[in-house]
Amino acid sequence: MSKVHQLVASCLGIGYTRGGGTIAAALCCIVWYLARSMGAFNWVAVIVTILVTVTGIWSAAKVEPAWGKDSSRVVIDEAAGMCVSLLLIPVELKYIIAGLVLFRFFDIAKPLLIRKTELLPGGWGVMMDDLLAGLYTNLLLHIIVWYNLF
Numbered sequence: 001m002s003k004v005h006q007l008v009a010s011c012l013g014i015g016y017t018r019g020g021g022t023i024a025a026a027l028c029c030i031v032w033y034l035a036r037s038m039g040a041f042n043w044v045a046v047i048v049t050i051l052v053t054v055t056g057i058w059s060a061a062k063v064e065p066a067w068g069k070d071s072s073r074v075v076i077d078e079a080a081g082m083c084v085s086l087l088l089i090p091v092e093l094k095y096i097i098a099g100l101v102l103f104r105f106f107d108i109a110k111p112l113l114i115r116k117t118e119l120l121p122g123g124w125g126v127m128m129d130d131l132l133a134g135l136y137t138n139l140l141l142h143i144i145v146w147y148n149l150f
Helices: 003-009 020-037 042-067 076-086 093-109 122-146
Strands: none
Touching: 003 042, 020 042, 020 076, 020 093, 042 076, 042 122, 076 093, 076 122, 093 122
8 A cells, every 4th residue: 555545545644633534524615615716617626526536436445455444544535525515516605514514414324325335345335425425415405506595
């Protein structure tokens, strides 16, 4: 296992801290907000989300033999899930905060078949539950935006 995979999987060491998953998701929200409010286009956000996801699957699989199945040190999955949560959502603080709260709820509670995805092998099992939590969050955020519930 290389140091690069450790750094990627832990989001530059965030995974070594207590509450690393929440910290990684929150920092992702901050970076997302700043990048999008400075003019990054939706297609850039899609590309970044794909890159974070693919890199996360790869690195999570590489660290799994040493760190164990779905180690708490692996938080790239939270970053990828948070990116999915915010895709194509208006860049407004209220939606980003709602996205963070909803994402962490789905990620921790794991309802609606999310828990089953953890059974997938390697990096797929690590990443897929967060990606699905991000998808559920994104769908709810789209409903909130569409019906102007905030």
